[in-house]
Amino acid sequence: MENLEIILPEIFLSLTIMFLLLFGVFKNNSSKLIYNLTTLSLIILFALLLNLYQVSDLSIFNNSYKVDSLATFMKLLTIGSGIFVMLTSSKYIEINNINKMEYPILILSSILGMMVMISSNDLIVFYMGLELQSLALYVLASFNRENLLSTESGLKYFVLSALSSGLLLYGCSLIYGFSGSTNFNIILDNSSSVQYGITFGIVFILVGLAFKISAVPFHMWAPDVYQGSPTSVTTFFAVLPKIAALSVFIRFLYVPFAEMNDQWQMIIIFLSIASMIFGAVAAIGQKNLKRLIAYSSIGHMGYALTGLAAGTNQGIQGSISYIAIYLVMNLAFFSCMFMLRRNNEYYESIEDLSGLSKNHPLLSFSLLIILFSLAGIPPLAGFFAKFYVFMAVIEQKMYFLAIVGLLSTVIAAFYYLRIIKIIYFDKEKEKFETDHHFGLKLTLAVSTIFILAYFIYPSGLTEIVSKINII
Amino acid sequence: MDFPIISSLIILPTIGALFILFTKSSNSKYQSSKYVALFISLANFILSIYLWLIFDKSSINFQFVENREWLSGFINYKVGVDGISILFILLTTFITPICIISVISTIKHRLKDFLIAILIMETLMIGVFCSLDLIIFYLFFEGGLIPMFLIIGIWGGERRVYSAFKFFLYTLLGSVLMLIAIISIYWISGTTDVEKLYEIGIGEQYQKLLWLAFFSSFAVKTPMWPVHTWLPDAHVEAPTAGSVLLAAILLKMAGYGFIRFSVGLFPIASEYFVPLVFALSLIAIIYTSLVALMQEDMKKLIAYSSVAHMGFVTLGIFTMTQQGIEGSIFQMISHGLVSAALFLSVGVVYDRNHTRLIKKYGGLVTVMPKYGIVFMIFALGSLGLPGTSGFIGEFLILMGTFKKSFLVATIASLGVILGAAYILWMYKRVVFGEIIHEEIKSMKDLKKFELLILLLLAIPIIFFGFYPEPLINSIETSVTSLIDNYNINLTQSIAKK
Numbered sequence: 001m002e003n004l005e006i007i008l009p010e011i012f013l014s015l016t017i018m019f020l021l022l023f024g025v026f027k028n029n030s031s032k033l034i035y036n037l038t039t040l041s042l043i044i045l046f047a048l049l050l051n052l053y054q055v056s057d058l059s060i061f062n063n064s065y066k067v068d069s070l071a072t073f074m075k076l077l078t079i080g081s082g083i084f085v086m087l088t089s090s091k092y093i094e095i096n097n098i099n100k101m102e103y104p105i106l107i108l109s110s111i112l113g114m115m116v117m118i119s120s121n122d123l124i125v126f127y128m129g130l131e132l133q134s135l136a137l138y139v140l141a142s143f144n145r146e147n148l149l150s151t152e153s154g155l156k157y158f159v160l161s162a163l164s165s166g167l168l169l170y171g172c173s174l175i176y177g178f179s180g181s182t183n184f185n186i187i188l189d190n191s192s193s194v195q196y197g198i199t200f201g202i203v204f205i206l207v208g209l210a211f212k213i214s215a216v217p218f219h220m221w222a223p224d225v226y227q228g229s230p231t232s233v234t235t236f237f238a239v240l241p242k243i244a245a246l247s248v249f250i251r252f253l254y255v256p257f258a259e260m261n262d263q264w265q266m267i268i269i270f271l272s273i274a275s276m277i278f279g280a281v282a283a284i285g286q287k288n289l290k291r292l293i294a295y296s297s298i299g300h301m302g303y304a305l306t307g308l309a310a311g312t313n314q315g316i317q318g319s320i321s322y323i324a325i326y327l328v329m330n331l332a333f334f335s336c337m338f339m340l341r342r343n344n345e346y347y348e349s350i351e352d353l354s355g356l357s358k359n360h361p362l363l364s365f366s367l368l369i370i371l372f373s374l375a376g377i378p379p380l381a382g383f384f385a386k387f388y389v390f391m392a393v394i395e396q397k398m399y400f401l402a403i404v405g406l407l408s409t410v411i412a413a414f415y416y417l418r419i420i421k422i423i424y425f426d427k428e429k430e431k432f433e434t435d436h437h438f439g440l441k442l443t444l445a446v447s448t449i450f451i452l453a454y455f456i457y458p459s460g461l462t463e464i465v466s467k468i469n470i471i
Numbered sequence: 472m473d474f475p476i477i478s479s480l481i482i483l484p485t486i487g488a489l490f491i492l493f494t495k496s497s498n499s500k501y502q503s504s505k506y507v508a509l510f511i512s513l514a515n516f517i518l519s520i521y522l523w524l525i526f527d528k529s530s531i532n533f534q535f536v537e538n539r540e541w542l543s544g545f546i547n548y549k550v551g552v553d554g555i556s557i558l559f560i561l562l563t564t565f566i567t568p569i570c571i572i573s574v575i576s577t578i579k580h581r582l583k584d585f586l587i588a589i590l591i592m593e594t595l596m597i598g599v600f601c602s603l604d605l606i607i608f609y610l611f612f613e614g615g616l617i618p619m620f621l622i623i624g625i626w627g628g629e630r631r632v633y634s635a636f637k638f639f640l641y642t643l644l645g646s647v648l649m650l651i652a653i654i655s656i657y658w659i660s661g662t663t664d665v666e667k668l669y670e671i672g673i674g675e676q677y678q679k680l681l682w683l684a685f686f687s688s689f690a691v692k693t694p695m696w697p698v699h700t701w702l703p704d705a706h707v708e709a710p711t712a713g714s715v716l717l718a719a720i721l722l723k724m725a726g727y728g729f730i731r732f733s734v735g736l737f738p739i740a741s742e743y744f745v746p747l748v749f750a751l752s753l754i755a756i757i758y759t760s761l762v763a764l765m766q767e768d769m770k771k772l773i774a775y776s777s778v779a780h781m782g783f784v785t786l787g788i789f790t791m792t793q794q795g796i797e798g799s800i801f802q803m804i805s806h807g808l809v810s811a812a813l814f815l816s817v818g819v820v821y822d823r824n825h826t827r828l829i830k831k832y833g834g835l836v837t838v839m840p841k842y843g844i845v846f847m848i849f850a851l852g853s854l855g856l857p858g859t860s861g862f863i864g865e866f867l868i869l870m871g872t873f874k875k876s877f878l879v880a881t882i883a884s885l886g887v888i889l890g891a892a893y894i895l896w897m898y899k900r901v902v903f904g905e906i907i908h909e910e911i912k913s914m915k916d917l918k919k920f921e922l923l924i925l926l927l928l929a930i931p932i933i934f935f936g937f938y939p940e941p942l943i944n945s946i947e948t949s950v951t952s953l954i955d956n957y958n959i960n961l962t963q964s965i966a967k968k
Contacts, residue, residue: 372617377643378610387606387650394654402654406647413643414636417620421632425624455610459543466544 006058006067007119009048009075013112016041017105024101031101035093038104039086042111046079064122064183066251070468071119073320074247078114081239081327082107084447087439088335089232095344098143098230106143107236110136114244121255123172123182126248130168130212133241134161140236141229153228160221161211168208174201187256199263205252206267212245213301214294216274226294231346234290235334238297239327246304246323250316253308254470261311268309273404275302280412289337289348292415293330296374299412300326306405307389315392317465324461325385325454332370332447338440339363342432350419355428364423366448373451375416376409381454388462476522477535477550480515480560481598484567487511488590491583505575508586512568512593519557519564526557528945531952533603533666541607545657549603549664554949555800558942559600559720559727562807565931566719567593569924570712573815576920577711577822578626585626585712588618592716599724605653605663605732612688612724613646619713619721627708634701634708641701645691652684656736668736669956675739675964682740685733692725695785696755699778706774707827711818714770718777718810723803726784730796734788735953738960741789748789749879755782756886764893769817769827772897773810776853779886780806786883787868791957795871796950801942802864805852805935809861812849812928816842819921820901823914829897834906839916843902845925850898852932854891859936 004011020041024034049072057068086104093099109132116129138161142154176182178197179190191198207218214222226234253264279299286292304326307319339360340347357364373382386409393402454461490511491504526534536551552560567589574585595618598611616639624635657663659677673681691698702722706714734741756779763775780802787799819842820835821827836843848859855861865887872880906912917925935942 368621377617378613383610383613387654390651391654391657394651395658399651399655402651403648406651407644410640410644410647414640417636417639420620421624421635424621425632425635458541463543 003058003060006052006060007065009045009052010112010115010119012048013041013045013108013115017108017112020101020105020108024105031099031103034101035086035090035099035104038108039083041108042079042083042086046076046083049076049079059121061125062183063185064125065116065119066121067119070247070250070320070470073464073468074118074243075115077324077327078111078118078240078243081243081331082111082236084331084443085232085235085239087437088331088338088443089235090439091437092232092338092346093230095341095346096144096230098232100143103140103143106136106140110140110236111240114240117244118247120248121184121251123175123184126252127165127169127172129244130248131165133244134165134212137161137237137241140233141225143233144230147228147230149228150230151228153225156228157221157225164208164211164218167204171201171204171206171208174198174204184251184255188258191256191260198257198260202257202260202264203267206264206271209245209249209252210271213242213249213304214298215271215301215305216278216298219275219278219298222298223291223294226297227288227291231290231334231337231348234293235331238293238330238334242297242301242304243323243327246319249305249308250319250470254316258311258471265309265311268305269398269401272302272305272309273401275299275305276405276408277302277411280408280415283412283415284418286415287350289350289353292350292419293333296412296415297326297330299408300374302408303386303389303405306401307392309401310392310396310398312392312396313469313471314395315389316470317462317468318388318390318392320468321388321461321465322385324465325381328447328450329370329374329382332366332444332451333374335440335444335447336363336367336370339436339444340432341436342430347432350422352429353419353423354426356423358428359431360434366444367423368420369448369452371416371420375413377413379455381451384454384458475537476518477552477601478537480518480522480564481550481594481601483515483518484511484590484593484597488587488594491587491590504583504586508571508590509568509575511590512564512571515593515597516564516568519560522552523557523561523945526552526554526945528554529948531948536603536666546606546663547604548607549666550598550601550607551603551666552601554946555730555953556600556727558800558804558945559723560597562723562804563593563596563600563720566715566807566811569811569815569927570715572920572924573715573818574710574712576918577818581625585622585710588622589712589716592618592622596720596724600727603665605656605665605668608665608728608732609646609650609653612728613643615721615724616642619717622713622716623705623709626710626713629708630704631708634704637701638705641691641698642688645688645698648684649688652681656681665731665735672960673736675967678737678740679743682733682737682744685728685737686744689725689728689733690751692728693722693781693785694725694778695751695782696758696778699755699759702778703771703774706777706814707768707770711814711821714774714814714818715811718773718814719807722777722781723807726781726788726799726803729785729788730800730953734791734796734957738957739964741791741957742961745789745791748785749876752782752786752789753879753882753886755779756786756883757889760886760889760893764889764896766893767828767830769829769897769901770814771827772829772893773813773817773853776890776894777806777810779890780810780853783865783868783883783886786879787864787871790868790871790875791954792871792874793950793954794867794874796954797943797946798864798867798869798871800946800950801860801935801939802868804942805860805864805932808928808932809849809852809859812845812925812932813853815921815925815928816846816849819917819925820914824910829900831908832901832911833904833908834911835902835914837906838912838914841917841922845917845922845929846898846902848929848932849925850894852936854894855887857936858933860932860939862936863939 113133120126144150283295373380533551
């Protein structure tokens with residue numbers, strides 16, 4: 001028997017899911033309890049993973065499942081943000097009447113799928129993780145059954161995602177056909193000569209992955225799904241699947257096909273440029289905050305991909321740092337959205353923020369910090385995210401990519417400024433409620449302080465990330 | 472030096488800002504916030520004076536250097552001062568308390584936030600002037616956008632939103648190219664430490680592009696023609712204190728950047744682009760002076776005059792002569808004082824009459840004699856009358872320019888005449904003449920605090936006009952070493968060919 005203890009977190013999570021499912025079925029009205037147990041189990045999971053952090057570069061199941069520094073760090077990010085998503089949304093799901101016992105369990109299974117994706121070193125394992133994650137997400141998107149938009153978004157996501165999974169599977173089969181294996185390392189050995197079949201396979205898989213992180217031109221689903229899903233699910237959508245998909249991107253591109261980077265580099269560059277420009281331009285006209293953040297996340301994914309285009313360890317590390325900072329900013333932003341509550345109703349239009357600074361100085365100050373950080377203005381954390389990525393890109397002398405990227409930050413700055421303008425310069429409206437859940441306040445405080453004070457000690461993140469060497 | 476005096480200068484205002492943020496003061500008066508802000512800014516001023524006194528003026532090295540590991544492995548937090556930067560620090564710490572006094576007494580609406588913004592601004596501005604690492608410089612340089620955006624946007628006039636956006640996006644657009652250049656420098660030379668870069672130099676083949684990237688940022692910030700259009704808008708809509716900060720210090724960041732980075736790091740490219748800078752500076756001097764002549768809004772007029780004066784500054788820097796560069800630095804300090812004073816003077820009458828249109832005034836001297844006198848000093852300072860600091864700067868710049876090119880200097884001298892024309896004409900229309908408008912008659916003369924801050928500004932303008940030695944003395948060695956370094960680089964590059 002192989003040493004199973006390195007996948008202890010996954011085993012623990014699977015058992016938790018099964019236990020909670022049984023528990024929920026046999027005990028009535030247990031949704032609140034299950035919700036809290038879920039948060040607790042995520043915290044335990046986080047601790048377990050931290051414990052495993054020293055263990056590096058292990059693999060199990062015939063080298064098809066990897067536990068290395070990349071996997072552990074990305075899992076920590078996933079679970080960490082999972083905890084905060086749970087903390088922020090507890091009140092929201094109560095008020096919107098979606099606190100069913102399935103809700104947290106679906107979140108857990110989706111996280112399990114992500115963990116499998118992150119660790120996968122094999123096309124089949126990766127696909128299994130992806131589907132586990134996606135299936136849970138389809139249901140979550142349409143969780144608010146009485147809401148038309150929510151149902152629509154679930155269906156839309158399902159149809160489009162199924163299509164992309166189909167393309168992805170087709171790519172997998174092409175690669176299997178031409179290289180004779182699904183294992184990344186064996187593919188690496190078998191595909192030294194240039195074979196068109198493999199190139200096609202790479203393209204199809206990249207399409208599928210680009211869909212998952214909503215990179216242009218495979219972004220169509222994102223705005224509708226972001227807007228339609230319950231905000232708690234949107235928070236989840238905006239952060240966690242991106243971490244998992246990005247780590248698959250890294251492993252898939254840099255383990256089997258690192259030497260073929262002339263074949264796929266152009267695709268990544270195109271995806272990132274298109275996403276950066278489209279994300280910046282399309283967000284300008286938006287009126288709904290969730291829709292706006294959907295476009296903004298399309299743009300941000302463009303920046304994360306920029307790092308991957310560089311084709312170096314520095315670039316990969318840049319992308320990982322980017323996603324780490326991005327998720328903090330997004331969590332902070334969504335915590336602010338959860339605070340826009342009046343008489344048990346949540347507000348999500350930009351106009352509702354009008355004059356917020358008069359009545360809620362602290363909340364608007366946090367939003368100010370978050371939005372400037374999303375725009376990438378120094379000395380906030382968002383600037384460093386971009387800085388790391390462009391550092392790698394310019395090292396490779398890809399000046400065009402760097403210039404396009406930074407110019408689109410200027411365009412993007414416009415719509416972030418527009419929100420700040422509405423918050424700070426416009427006439428005030430009615431007050432929002434201020435009695436927020438402790439978890440929500442904690443999340444907002446922690447993330448805002450992280451964004452604001454990141455520049456004091458930026459080496460913390462870089463030191464951790466610099467240990468991740470894929471190439 | 473064990474005590475981190477530079478870092479204290481940088482961080483002190485932020486501490487004050489945090490203090491104000493967390494103190495509760497009664498909503499209407501903000502007494503404690505006022506005193507904290509004033510106290511902190513004065514303490515910072517005294518600290519910078521102390522720094523100036525213990526500063527060794529004969530040394531060409533950077534002094535009080537602090538070098539700490541920051542982004543492990545590749546970027547250090549490095550700050551220090553030389554003769555040039557210390558003057559700008561003094562200017563900053565001197566102007567900030569004046570701004571604060573003016574804000575305390577004129578702004579009623581969200582005063583606390585305004586004080587916080589000014590103090591944060593002070594931190595960032597001092598940071599710009601003493602950072603010795605390009606990345607650190609960029610952080611401070613760009614960080615200033617956030618508080619300034621808020622100052623214009625929250626406390627500004629009617630078209631404040633438009634102006635704030637224009638200001639922010641223009642400057643951001645210029646700066647992103649500089650960021651690319653900074654990162655490129657890191658990969659070319661392996662460091663962004665300015666001192667080391669001075670020693671090892673930057674490869675000749677890269678210099679021109681890098682110079683242009685830096686130029687795009689500084690030209691917007693200076694502002695040079697044709698990217699100056701954000702400045703009049705920003706000035707007109709900004710509250711008085713915002714205009715003062717903008718004109719007195721923010722514009723100087725770019726002039727300082729030209730000296731420290733464009734000339735210091737890319738001597739060969741600088742030499743190559745001298746004609747470009749001269750042409751743009753001359754256009755700025757002549758064209759914006761003519762535009763200023765036609766302005767009906769006092770603030771707009773002063774804003775355009777700022778563009779013209781900054782044209783002199785860029786002209787002087789790129790003469791690469793001792794007189795030219797010293798003159799430019801002097802002109803920047805002097806313009807910092809004079810433009811601040813002019814904006815405050817306009818603010819004084821604006822607070823009383825709520826208009827800045829020149830034609831709404833006239834005959835002020837009969838109702839506000841004291842105002843007439845101080846305003847006269849500043850107007851004369853702005854046009855560069857001998858005996859005011861404005862004269863020394865312009866004179867030195869022209870002297871340097873004559874060395875380089877007779878034609879350029881002649882055209883630039885025209886700007887001096889135009890400068891006198893627009894400012895005196897405005898002065899005449901506002902202060903002299905018959906009282907046409909009824910409202911003017913009821914206007915009261917300067918209040919005590921107004922007289923105080925205006926006199927505080929008038930003293931150095933006149934003092935340095937008669938006795939420029941303390942300032943020149945402090946920059947002389949640094950400028951000499953800058954020019955020496957520049958010439959050595961040039962001769963080496965010619966020798967290679």
